[in-house]
Each structure stands twice: as C-alpha cells, then as structure tokens.
Amino acid sequence: MNGSGVPLAAFVTAMLAAGLVAAVPLVLAALGEAVGEKSGLLNLGIEGMMLAGAFFGFLAAFQTGSAVLGVLGGIAAGAVLGLVFAALTVSLRVDQVLVGLAITIFGGGLTAFLYRDIFGGQNPSLNVDAPRIAIPLLSRIPVAGPAMFNQGVLFYLAFALVPAFAFVLARTRFGLQVRAVGEYPFAADAAGVDVTRTRYLAALIAGSMAGLAGAFLAVADLKIFQVGMTVGMGFIALALTMVGGWNPYRILLASVLFGLLRSLGNGLQILGIDVRTEFITMLPYIGIMIALAILAGRTSIPAALGIPYARGRR
Amino acid sequence: MANPHPPAPLSRRAGRGGNEEPIDRGPIIAMRDISKRFGPALANDHISLDLWPGEVHAVLGENGAGKTTLMNVLAGMYQPDAGTIRIAGEEVQIASPADALRRGIGTVYQHFTLVPNLSIVENVVLGDEGGFLPDLSAADAKLTAMLADFGLDVSPRTEIRNLALGQRQRVEIIKVLLRGSRVLVLDEPTSVLTPGEVTALLDLLRHLRDQGVAVVLITHKLGEALAVSDRVTILRNGRNVGEFGPDVMTGAAKESVRDRIVEQMFGATQPTETRHHGAQQSIDVSPGVAIKHPGHSEPAGEESRHSRTDAAFSRDSSFLGMTTSLRRSPSRAESGTTLLSLRGISTLGDRGAPALQDLSLDLHRGEVFGIAGVDGNGQKELGEVIAGQRAVSSGQIFLDGAEITNRGLGTATRLGIGYVTDDRLHEGSVAASSVTDNVALKAIGRQPFSNGFWLNRRAMDEEARRLIVEFGVKTPGPETAIGMLSGGNIQKLLLARELALAPKLLVCNKPTTGLDLRTARFVVQTLREQADAGKVVVLISSELDELMEISDRIGVMYNGQLVAVMPRGETDLETLGNLMLGGARRAFKVPA
Numbered sequence: 001m002n003g004s005g006v007p008l009a010a011f012v013t014a015m016l017a018a019g020l021v022a023a024v025p026l027v028l029a030a031l032g033e034a035v036g037e038k039s040g041l042l043n044l045g046i047e048g049m050m051l052a053g054a055f056f057g058f059l060a061a062f063q064t065g066s067a068v069l070g071v072l073g074g075i076a077a078g079a080v081l082g083l084v085f086a087a088l089t090v091s092l093r094v095d096q097v098l099v100g101l102a103i104t105i106f107g108g109g110l111t112a113f114l115y116r117d118i119f120g121g122q123n124p125s126l127n128v129d130a131p132r133i134a135i136p137l138l139s140r141i142p143v144a145g146p147a148m149f150n151q152g153v154l155f156y157l158a159f160a161l162v163p164a165f166a167f168v169l170a171r172t173r174f175g176l177q178v179r180a181v182g183e184y185p186f187a188a189d190a191a192g193v194d195v196t197r198t199r200y201l202a203a204l205i206a207g208s209m210a211g212l213a214g215a216f217l218a219v220a221d222l223k224i225f226q227v228g229m230t231v232g233m234g235f236i237a238l239a240l241t242m243v244g245g246w247n248p249y250r251i252l253l254a255s256v257l258f259g260l261l262r263s264l265g266n267g268l269q270i271l272g273i274d275v276r277t278e279f280i281t282m283l284p285y286i287g288i289m290i291a292l293a294i295l296a297g298r299t300s301i302p303a304a305l306g307i308p309y310a311r312g313r314r
Numbered sequence: 315m316a317n318p319h320p321p322a323p324l325s326r327r328a329g330r331g332g333n334e335e336p337i338d339r340g341p342i343i344a345m346r347d348i349s350k351r352f353g354p355a356l357a358n359d360h361i362s363l364d365l366w367p368g369e370v371h372a373v374l375g376e377n378g379a380g381k382t383t384l385m386n387v388l389a390g391m392y393q394p395d396a397g398t399i400r401i402a403g404e405e406v407q408i409a410s411p412a413d414a415l416r417r418g419i420g421t422v423y424q425h426f427t428l429v430p431n432l433s434i435v436e437n438v439v440l441g442d443e444g445g446f447l448p449d450l451s452a453a454d455a456k457l458t459a460m461l462a463d464f465g466l467d468v469s470p471r472t473e474i475r476n477l478a479l480g481q482r483q484r485v486e487i488i489k490v491l492l493r494g495s496r497v498l499v500l501d502e503p504t505s506v507l508t509p510g511e512v513t514a515l516l517d518l519l520r521h522l523r524d525q526g527v528a529v530v531l532i533t534h535k536l537g538e539a540l541a542v543s544d545r546v547t548i549l550r551n552g553r554n555v556g557e558f559g560p561d562v563m564t565g566a567a568k569e570s571v572r573d574r575i576v577e578q579m580f581g582a583t584q585p586t587e588t589r590h591h592g593a594q595q596s597i598d599v600s601p602g603v604a605i606k607h608p609g610h611s612e613p614a615g616e617e618s619r620h621s622r623t624d625a626a627f628s629r630d631s632s633f634l635g636m637t638t639s640l641r642r643s644p645s646r647a648e649s650g651t652t653l654l655s656l657r658g659i660s661t662l663g664d665r666g667a668p669a670l671q672d673l674s675l676d677l678h679r680g681e682v683f684g685i686a687g688v689d690g691n692g693q694k695e696l697g698e699v700i701a702g703q704r705a706v707s708s709g710q711i712f713l714d715g716a717e718i719t720n721r722g723l724g725t726a727t728r729l730g731i732g733y734v735t736d737d738r739l740h741e742g743s744v745a746a747s748s749v750t751d752n753v754a755l756k757a758i759g760r761q762p763f764s765n766g767f768w769l770n771r772r773a774m775d776e777e778a779r780r781l782i783v784e785f786g787v788k789t790p791g792p793e794t795a796i797g798m799l800s801g802g803n804i805q806k807l808l809l810a811r812e813l814a815l816a817p818k819l820l821v822c823n824k825p826t827t828g829l830d831l832r833t834a835r836f837v838v839q840t841l842r843e844q845a846d847a848g849k850v851v852v853l854i855s856s857e858l859d860e861l862m863e864i865s866d867r868i869g870v871m872y873n874g875q876l877v878a879v880m881p882r883g884e885t886d887l888e889t890l891g892n893l894m895l896g897g898a899r900r901a902f903k904v905p906a
C-alpha cells in the first residue's frame with residue numbers, strides 16, 4: 001500500500017481502530033490478573049492461559065461453527081488452568097512463580113502439539129460470524145466514531161468490563177474479601193473470610209479472563225490459530241496490571257496507550273516514514289518501561305502477593 | 315472430668331442488676347483434655363477449661379504457657395490434636411474461625427487482625443455473611459455511635475493504617491463486639507491501652523458479663539485479672555495447674571488469692587516478683603480519658619463492684635514498697651558525665667507530621683532515663699532519634715562531645731548505641747529465620763560470627779545457646795524459627811541480642827509489653843543493672859509504676875515535646891498522669 005494515496009482521516013481511523021483492538025486482549029487479561037493479584041496470587045501463567053484460550057476457542061469454533069461456543073471454549077480452557085494454578089499454589093502452597101512459569105510453558109507446548117496433531121500442517125481460518133455492530137449515531141462521529149463504535153461484541157464487552165471490575169473490587173463483598181485476603185490473609189481468616197475459597201475464585205476469574213483474551217485473538221480478531229500467537233502479550237498484561245496499579249480504569253488507560261503506540265508504529269511504517277523497524281516495534285515496550293519507572297512505588301503492592309497462607313503458621 | 319466449681323448462685327448475678335432470667339445450669343463452653351503439639355513443643359497438654367455464661371474468666375500463665383494456643387483452638391484457628399469441645403452441652407468440631415464466629419465465639423487475638431489498607435467499616439463488615447453488596451452505610455451508622463463510645467474521634471471510613479496502635483486495639487474490640495458473641499475471648503487486649511482505656515475496657519467487660527456473655531481475659535497484669543474476674547485458670551507448661559472459682563475470687567479470702575495465683579504460675583516464687591498497678595488507680599480519676607461503653611446505664615450495685623476494683627489495685631500498689639532495693643539515690647546519676655546530648659531536635663513522624671519539636675536533652679552515664687507519655691506523643695520517635703534510627707530534620711546530636719547527627723544506624727551501632735523496638739514481630743525480628751540467625755543478625759559481619767566473608771556458624775550457634783540459657787528463653791532449640799516462639803520469648807531474645815553487644819547506651823521501647831510478671835521483673839532488673847554499671851538506659855514505657863521504680867529521671871512527652879523532666883523522687887503517679895494528658899506543668903525543672 002502506498003501511504004500517499006490514503007486520505008488522512010481514514011488513515012487515523014484505521015490506526016485508532018487497530019490500536020483499540022490491540023488493547024482488547026490486554027485489557028481482558030490484565031483485568032483478570034488484577035483480581036488475582038489483589039487476592040495475593042501472582043499469575044505468571046497468563047501467557048499459557050491465553051494460548052490455551054486461543055487454541056481451545058479456535059478448536060471449538062472450528063468444530064461447531066459457532067463463534068459464541070468458541071469464545072466459551074476459550075474461557076473454559078483458561079478457567080481450567082486457573083483452577084490448576086489455584087490448586088497448586090493455594091492448596092499445595094507451591095511457589096507461585098514456578099507454577100505460573102510452568103503453566104506458560106505447558107500452555108505453549110500443549111497448544112503447539114495439539115494444533116499440529118489435529119490440523120496436521122494445514123492452517124485453516126475460521127468461517128464464523130463475528131459481526132460488527134455499529135452503534136447508531138456514535139459510529140458516525142468523524143474519525144473516532146468508526147474506530148470506537150463499529151466493532152465486534154467482545155470489543156464492547158472488554159470496555160464494559162472495566163467499570164464492572166472496578167465496581168466488583170471496590171464495592172462488593174467479594175471484592176472486599178479479595179482485597180483483604182491479598183493484604184493480610186490472617187486478618188481475613190480471623191474475621192471469618194474463607195481465604196482458600198476467595199483465592200480459588202480469584203484464580204478462576206484470572207484464568208477465565210486470560211482464556212477470553214486468547215479467544216478474542218483467535219476467534220474474533222484474527223480468526224486463525226498460530227503456534228505461540230500471543231507473542232508475550234500475557235507478560236505485557238502482567239506489566240500493565242502493575243502500571244495500572246491494580247485499578248481497572250488505569251489498566252484500561254495503560255492498555256489503550258500501549259495498543260495505540262503499537263499501531264502508531266505500524267502506521268509509520270505504512271506511511272513509509274523512514275524509521276528503523278526495530279525502533280518502531282520497541283516503541284510500546286519502551287513506553288511501558290517508562291510508565292513502570294514513573295509509577296513504581298506510587299501504589300502499594302498487595303502485601304501478601306506471592307505468599308501462600310496457612311492457618312496456624314505465624 | 316467434672317468441674318469442681320458449680321455455677322455461681324443466681325442471686326449473685328441478679329444482685330448485679332443484669333440478666334434476671336434463669337441461666338442454663340451447665341457451662342456454655344466445656345473444653346476437655348485439649349492437646350496441641352507444635353513439633354517438639356507440647357503447647358497444650360490435656361487442658362480442660364469451662365466457661366460459664368455471665369462470668370469473666372481470667373486465663374493466666376507465664377510466657378509460652380499455652381494460653382494463646384488454647385484460645386486459638388476455641389477460635390477455630392488451630393485444630394486440637396486431641397480433646398473435645400462442647401458448646402452448651404453439645405459436642406462440636408470448630409472447623410474454622412468462620413465456624414467459631416457462627417457459633418457465637420468472638421476473639422480479639424493477641425496479634426493484630428485488622429487489614430491495614432481497608433477502612434474501619436470495611437474491616438467490620440469483612441466477615442459478615444450477607445448479600446453481594448455489603449451495606450456500608452448501615453454499618454457506618456452503628457459504628458459511628460460505637461466509635462464515639464470508645465472515645466475514638468475518627469470517621470468509620472478512616473483506613474486502619476492511619477490509626478495509632480491504641481486506637482487500632484479499640485477497633486479490634488469494637489469489631490468483635492458488633493458480632494454480638496455469647497463467648498468473648500480477649501488475648502492480652504490491654505497491652506497497648508492507656509490506663510484510662512484499660513479501666514473503661516474492664517468496665518465494659520463487667521457490663522457484658524451482666525448481659526450473660528462468657529468473657530475470657532488473658533492478661534499478664536494481675537491487677538486487671540483480680541479486678542474483673544469471677545474465675546481464674548492458671549496454665550503452666552501447657553497444663554491447667556489451678557483454678558479459682560467465684561467463691562474465692564469474690565469472697566472474703568480474696569486477699570490471699572494473689573499470692574496463691576503467683577505461686578501457681580511460677581512455682582514457689584516470691585510475691586515481690588509482682589508487677590504493680592498503682593498507676594491505673596490514680597489515672598482513673600482524670601477526666602476526659604475514660605471511654606464509655608455502649609448503652610451502659612449504671613445499674614444499682616455498681617458502687618460495690620467498683621470498690622472491689624479499687625481494693626485490688628491498691629493491694630497491687632502496696633507491693634511498691636517491697637522493691638525499694640531497686641531504687642538508687644538519684645544523686646549518683648546526676649554526678650555522672652554526659653554521654654549523649656540532643657540540641658534543638660525536630661523531626662517528622664512516619665506520616666510526615668512533625669513528631670518532635672525543638673527538643674533538647676542530656677543523658678548521663680549511670681542513669682535510667684524514663685520516658686512517659688500517651689501513645690503517639692513522640693516517645694517512639696524520640697527513642698528512634700536517640701538510637702540513630704530516625705534522621706532529624708533540624709538540631710544536633712552529640713556523643714561524648716562529638717557530633718553524630720544523622721550518621722545513620724550503622725554508625726550508631728558501632729558507637730555502642732543499642733535499640734530494642736516495640737514492634738518485635740516486624741521491625742525487631744525476621745520471623746521465618748532461626749533464633750540463631752536473629753541473635754547474630756546485628757553483628758553478623760563481625761567477629762566472632764564472621765571473618766568478613768565466611769560465617770562462623772558454630773560461634774553463632776554457641777552465642778544463641780548461651781543467650782537462651784542466660785535469659786531463660788523457652789524454645790525447642792536455637793534452630794527454631796523465631797516467629798514460632800511466644801511473644802514474651804521473642805521479646806527476651808531481642809533484649810538479649812542488644813545486651814550481648816555491650817552497648818554504652820540502650821534505648822528500650824516498651825520492653826515489658828506482653829511479658830509475664832517474672833520476665834518483666836527480670837527485664838526491669840537487667841536494665842537497672844546496666845545503668846548501675848555506668849551505661850545509659852532510655853526506657854520508654856506506658857507502665858508508670860515501672861518507670862517510677864527504676865528511672866533516675868522521668869521525662870514526660872506531650873505533643874512532640876518534653877513537657878517536664880523530673881528526678882524520680884520529685885514526682886508521683888498523679889503528676890505524671892496529668893502531665894501526660896497535657897495538664898498544667900507543675901513547678902518542676904524543664905530541661906536546659
């Protein structure tokens with residue numbers, strides 16, 4: 001494509017849209033991770049859970065021809081791994097970092113193996129409906145309208161989940177218990193909160209959201225599965241959770257910024273502006289590191305993050 | 315095992331103006347042959363304990379006797395290895411703290427159980443069983459009244475981490491009270507309360523008893539136990555070694571009870587090894603400190619109960635006279651040369667507010683300098699500044715004439731300044747590390763523990779063993795994680811560690827908090843001996859009688875300033891109490 005031939009407004013719209021779409025899986029995964037970390041669970045397995053969500057989502061959609069079943073399949077795969085994570089770290093008190101990394105490696109290996117085994121070298125793409133929904137009026141706002149208000153269901157869902165997660169964490173009994181359990185589990189236990197149950201639920205949410213993020217990639221966005229297709233997005237989501245200080249709105253902000261920086265890089269290339277590609281691909285990561293450096297220490301990390309709780313041990 | 319003491323006759327209860335309805339014949343809680351083992355330590359060894367409705371039951375015993383363990387079993391925190399628990403005659407398994415709460419057993423734990431980054435109201439509703447959305451406004455309403463009753467002038471939306479220790483303790487109690495338990499266990503609830511707050515808490519416990527609640531009070535302060543309890547159980551080495559029922563506790567024989575209790579707790583020990591509570595009595599009368607308790611209208615017969623309190627307290631005070639041997643004439647200290655001088659010191663507290671304002675002080679060799687004050691008036695910060703733990707924002711510090719202002723902790727330690735924190739679990743020790751490692755920690759880079767590169771494990775181990783023996787620390791061995799020891803034993807080790815470094819100046823912040831009578835005695839004596847050997851001891855304490863006993867001079871902190879410094883002989887408990895509350899200065903010398 002020759003950059004000079006594209007009208008500027010259309011170009012900006014496309015870039016905005018690409019940036020927002022790129023933010024969706026990050027927001028989804030990071031929201032789940034925020035709940036997990038608030039409860040004291042540091043999940044380095046997001047990457048593996050996203051891949052599992054992508055693969056099983058793809059598989060389910062491919063077999064049934066239904067995008068909805070595909071997405072549900074992806075969520076289920078993430079949820080199962082979330083429960084595995086909880087069983088190992090909460091019940092058996094295995095180190096969370098080890099378990100998380102193991103899940104990431106396992107998720108990558110398993111999906112690669114199954115994909116090759118089932119699809120045998122072919123790279124089919126999905127033939128499912130994932131319709132765009134244009135929101136009346138709003139989608140006709142110039143430039144930003146089509147980018148923000150002419151998208152798929154999961155796109156809207158991701159953004160709608162932000163206030164929902166913020167509400168759950170800040171206002172509901174479950175959110176209160178999550179925060180207590182991640183800060184001072186002994187106190188929560190003494191108050192009658194079921195620490196184990198709360199952490200299992202948080203892990204379930206973290207896993208499901210990572211699975212959903214993967215399913216979004218494979219089923220809704222790209223409609224294909226590729227081995228290792230998440231390319232580190234799980235770890236980016238992890239960083240965004242911290243950059244966002246476990247606050248859903250700030251996580252959204254950080255994710256969107258990251259997505260926009262990425263699409264800006266791509267856009268510059270498309271426009272044919274002479275910048276080294278290496279630099280362009282680095283752009284969003286540099287952005288994250290700067291944000292981490294600035295925000296580090298601003299919000300306090302959940303005190304019990306990474307520490308298993310055992311009643312009766314001081 | 316039948317209980318030797320039948321429930322008190324109803325007439326006694328009715329006379330208190332409380333619950334007039336007939337009360338169940340049996341105990342509300344019957345614990346039978348409870349055993350609990352932690353590795354080699356048998357923390358509870360076939361303990362049986364009955365709790366009766368409408369009684370305050372004191373559980374006493376030295377550090378590590380197993381009191382907390384037993385109550386944790388009742389609270390569902392620990393599962394007993396053996397033994398049974400009956401609630402109102404019915405045998406139960408208390409599976410978890412949630413289970414205990416559901417069965418009406420509320421516990422104020424020895425260690426804090428408030429989530430620091432949640433608000434008061436969030437902590438209160440945290441464990442409630444309710445719908446998806448907790449009703450914070452409804453809880454706010456209940457709490458606001460309760461907070462006011464407890465003299466807490468804070469909004470229910472205040473985060474716990476912004477509260478002082480004493481305030482947090484009161485929130486702990488409120489939290490449990492709001493659950494409406496029929497059994498209420500308080501494990502050393504008074505250790506961070508001011509005397510006025512203690513008095514109010516004891517009143518509250520009487521009130522609850524009159525409502526038919528079974529109250530358990532664990533304390534190391536015999537005066538408190540004698541003042542409120544209807545029944546006393548004494549634990550020793552994990553066993554129940556004695557019980558005194560209402561007949562003794564409220565009867566005429568009370569006078570001799572104290573000595574018998576002390577004897578049961580420690581074996582044949584001198585009654586002089588007893589801590590005193592004269593302070594409590596004199597501060598009781600100060601206006602403005604007493605906290606009211608909720609909905610408590612003074613019933614008839616209140617008078618007689620209060621006189622009972624006073625009798626117990628004054629009996630405590632009478633022991634003051636038996637310890638004169640510890641007191642030295644202040645003149646010797648004054649002739650001592652100056653070791654450390656503070657000049658115009660100001661500094662900020664942890665929350666960024668000014669904690670010390672233009673404070674000057676000279677410390678002399680051979681003296682114990684006592685610091686009194688209501689929590690949060692700068693005592694902790696002053697101790698930290700003297701110990702080189704906290705930087706000052708203005709002013710100068712001199713050690714033997716040489717300036718050492720803001721030289722940092724390492725320098726202070728090297729120059730022979732020691733510090734024992736009041737935060738033994740977090741600041742003072744590495745809970746998961748062994749006793750040996752904790753003991754060696756402060757001198758880990760030096761001979762004999764290290765040649766600069768390799769650690770000398772044998773030397774560390776020997777030192778730990780020596781201190782364990784010398785200070786009588788109860789631990790399975792030097793390799794045990796220090797966090798597993800009982801609170802009192804951790805405290806002993808922290809002091810032992812500092813003394814082993816042979817400091818010239820030792821700052822101790824509330825070193826006897828949570829210690830049993832004998833250990834507290836030992837610590838106080840040790841500090842006095844240090845001063846007599848020419849060292850300087852700075853003792854921050856909320857136990858006024860302890861200060862009065864061993865200090866050569868006592869300084870009172872109020873609002874970040876030393877409002878008075880008095881030779882011990884020239885002050886009394888009442889004056890101190892007044893000064894602590896910001897009362898008018900008397901005609902005493904103020905530091906240069």
Ligand SMILES: Nc1ncnc2c1ncn2[C@@H]1O[C@H](COP(=O)(O)OP(=O)(O)OP(=O)(O)O)[C@@H](O)[C@H]1O
Pocket residue numbers: 312313314352353355356357375376377378379380381382383384424788789798799800801802803828830
């Ligand atoms: N969780 C634990 N793990 C290992 N050992 C423990 C644990 N809890 C208590 N112990 C041990 O059990 C014994 C009794 O401890 P406990 O805390 O019940 O004493 P206590 O009577 O409450 O003492 P204190 O007056 O100092 O609070 C001690 O020797 C202690 O080291």
Ligand SMILES: [Mg+2]
Pocket residue numbers: 381382383424501800801
């Ligand atoms: Mg205890």
